[in-house]
Amino acid sequence: MTAASNEPVLLRRDEGRVAILTLNRPKAMNALSGELIDALQAEFDRLAKDREIRCVVIEAQGRAFSTGHDLREVASSRDHAFHHDLLTRCSAMMMAIRALPQPVIAKVQAIATAAGCQLVAACDLAVASSDATFATSGINNGLFCGTPSVAVGRNVGSKRALDMLFTGQFIDAATALRDGLVSRVVPPAELDRETMTFAQHIAAQPPQQIAEGKAMFHKHMEMDLAQAYAIATEFMAGAIMTEDAQAGIDAFVNKKPKPEWKGR
Structure with a gap:
């Protein structure tokens, strides 16, 4: 499904005690615009008070999980305060995942780069399709992925993180599993079922x-x-x-x- 311009950038549906948040900017490769960052933060604020929801899944529409910050938005201003505010809001949103009482699972169907890779790393757990790929690729655009390095480095360790950060090269799902960036890797056709089974199992725990x-x-x-x-x-x-x-x-x-x- 393709999101029209008047559709929300973030969708939510609940299946029993599991909340599913769907990044809904497929034409923009689910880039983390300020609007999407704020929408995620608002949902996390609601979920923090929700006694019925016991597990959260973050998924995405389209050909990418997320390609990171929206570079068109970034290029729209050369004001330091604008960029500092955007990055501060994004960092707060990532930290809100850790603060939630519910475990949060990233369901990664495809490419996750830069702040999109950060979002995967910020989640407590991640289930990836075997087709998914990951990179901290900002360096290829002249920009070291500073904020993504915080979450990615805490997942994979310093040498593997710096390898990704210095080169901007992609790793496949099997490598992401080996290095600790994701929890599980499944065939693409099984991603939906395996992720929901995983989430529902967690939701049934005390x-x-x-x-x-x-x-x-x-x-x-x-x-x-x-x-x-x-x-x-x-x-x-x-x-x-x-x-x-x-x-x-x-x-x-x-x-x-x-x-x-x-x-x-």
Whole structure:
């Protein structure tokens, strides 16, 4: 489907407890315009307060997942304040993904470059078609991908990230999986089904444990080993005492049916 000029740049539909956000600028290769960045931020703000949605999928219409910032928009101004504001809003939107209580899955059907690759890296998980390709290709246009380097570097490590950043060369889905940029790679025909199965499985898990576990994980990944174990130990000691954990452990020990999770 091709988006007309009067169509929204971002679509949302909910399937049970899974929210699907669809980048809807296919003619522009789903470039992250200021309008699309703001639309994503607005949805993340809504999802942060949504107690019914337990997993989020970000997908895209057309031939690209996203080719990054809209270079026509970038070229429209030489005002530093304009570009600083645009990049600040984009960085805030990326950080909002981490702050969400729900896990966020990027569903990558095709090319993801520059800030589009950053969006994949910013998500908690990513399922890619075997046809998908990835690059931090700004250097090919004379611009080092500074903000994409933050998320990509935290996914793949410094040497692999700098290889991508210095060369602008593409990697295929198998390489992205090997390097940790994506979680799973599936054949193109199975991308929709596999991503939704993955999302629905996560959505069926105890939501308080998922939300608090996500926050704890991302926090300890920025710490040294001793600090990480200290915060994880504190988390688990408290988690064991929650109603969901007590019910789940009791069901396992006493061979009872899986309980209904109470939610957050």
